[in-house]
Amino acid sequence: MTTQMLTYLFVGLSFALYIGIAIWSRAGSTKDFYIAGGGVHPVVNGMATAADWMSAASFISMAGIISFIGRDGSVYLLGWTGGYVLLALLLAPYLRKFGRFTVPDFIGERYYSKTARIVAVVCLIFVSFTYVAGQMRGVGIVFSRFLEVDVNTGVVIGMAIVFMYAVLGGMKGVTYTQVAQYCVLIFAYMVPAVFISIMITGNPIPQLGFGSEVIDGSGLSVLEKLDGVLMDMGFSAYTEGSKSTIDVFAITAALMFGTAGLPHVLVRFFTVPKVSDARISAGYALAFIAILYTTAPAVASFARLNLVDTVHNTAYEEAPEWFGNWESTGLIAWQDKNDDGIMQYGAGAAMSPTKPIFTDQIGSHGQRVLENKPTDSVNEVYIDRDIMVLANPEIANLPGWVIALVAAGGVAAALSTAAGLLLVISSSISHDLLKKTLMPNISDKQELLYARLAAAVAVCVAGLFGIYPPAFVAQVVAFAFGLAAASLFPAILLGIFTKRVNKEGAIVGMLIGLIFTFSYIVFFKFYAPELNSAEYWLLGISPEGIGFIGMLLNIAAAFAVSKVTAAPPIEVQALVDDIRIPSGASIAQDHG
């Protein structure tokens, strides 16, 4: 069988599995739809959370980014895992004890205010939509490369699948499909990683291979060799950082606190039966996530070494097949600056503008001819970071079924996250906006219908974002974290750990955090991008890390405003006392 057919087979089988699970686990009530009936086993929830969490960005892009920026890539590894410690220790158990359906539910009740609830809904929708648009695009990219269908057709197929199980099954359908998706994606990630680790170091465990010697007789470890090779080519050393310490600190903090404040992750902990289950479930979730997150940096270093070996000083006509495959998708380009027919790879942008713009012509060596102007650097090759994981099996000459598996894994990662996000968007609309604010008299059945309608609309909007990606999407996905850190995280944290912070404090805090972070990002990314460099940044903190400062401002404002306004009513203080005590939450389940 050809790789192409295998890919169709693997992706098709995985889709059949997801749809089968969706039909088996249809939601019958709003409780099923919002929180899967509240009876999900902690290990199952941990696995579903891991799939929910690991998006196309984690699966496809993260190792690629680390591969190109080396030690600075630690911000993603630390930020996107460290947030789970905060989640498990500071938020999840208390939200589970509170025992409602959504994150705005908690903020609305703890701050006894519809305004606070609406502000939380706005933050949630803003954060979730920026994030979901990137997922749909990820589905499209995988489809276009591996199934050779048009990106837009890929997006439509992805929408149809998510529609099936998110709209029919709600949280219940999503939970069990996410378990299947976790298995698919982690298997798809680990198999090529193990092969490549064996190929480069002889050690089958990538985490250990990462620190082992390269089996080329040089006696150097992977990282020593990589540092040496990269420095020879004019790059900076892989194990040295180039970002300032304060910026690395702020970005890591923004990603961590943002992770803990992401609504689609938080809501997963509403689905387990008990408070203690919420804690243990977060532990399982992080353990499942850590398998991929400790493998990614190893894959990143292997891939970089492999890439340099294969591409640098190789004649274009002798380049391996994958080079041409990816060139035809536009993610690789070569500009023969010195007319020798050999690809020189090195530091600096190969062309201006940085991203290739292809003409229809074919050059003398068979390469696609570019409109871009050559730059002064010796580098002749453009390589998109996103291809590192997807191209890895081809670069390492792995068999066709591994390539097919990676395609199925990439789609699983993107779909699972998209479904989780669409669900929190739809439940915040049907539950918080309609039931709790605009139409309090609707029945459970009607609310369920509205939840399905909202999910259907959200799927379509997300699909449109995927087909017509707004130019800003790629840039803003990382900022969803900054916004979550600056708005939702402090409101939830203070709601649990203080009794004194009142509705005025929380509302002002959320708005200040959101507006400050949003303005800073918009100013440097869209309004005055020419000023986007360390000398103009506040305290040397880049827009990626500014959510950390936004969070501190939020907390300061919440305390200051609360101090000069009336304390929360006595019932609310009793509510806080109540959520701090774990016993008693399980009884709620008996009503399901």
Added chain:
Amino acid sequence: MVEQSQNSPSENQTQQSHLDQEIVSVESAKAYWHANLRLLGKLLLVWFVVSFGFGILLVDWLDQYSFFGFKLGFWFAQQGAIYVFVGLIFIYAWRIHNIEREFGIDDDDPINPGEEK
């Protein structure tokens, strides 16, 4: 701003029964909360030290030491801190559950409360 009570009768009953609440005295609830905060303080200190400390602030200094083929600071930033994070969550889940049993406010098996306690 219009504020009103958020409780509607058709909402899923999620408040626990009064019977359950009476078992927990105000003093033991307070003592439990302080024990919890102390435990959180210790674990979050570890969380901060391995990530922001070893992985970011002290990374260059730690890099002079070698650890199984890695520079030590680099290892913490890209591997070690993540392992510690996983451990911290399980340690917290285990320790706090013991503390809860001590104060009699755990959530073990609520249907047959006689069995565990």
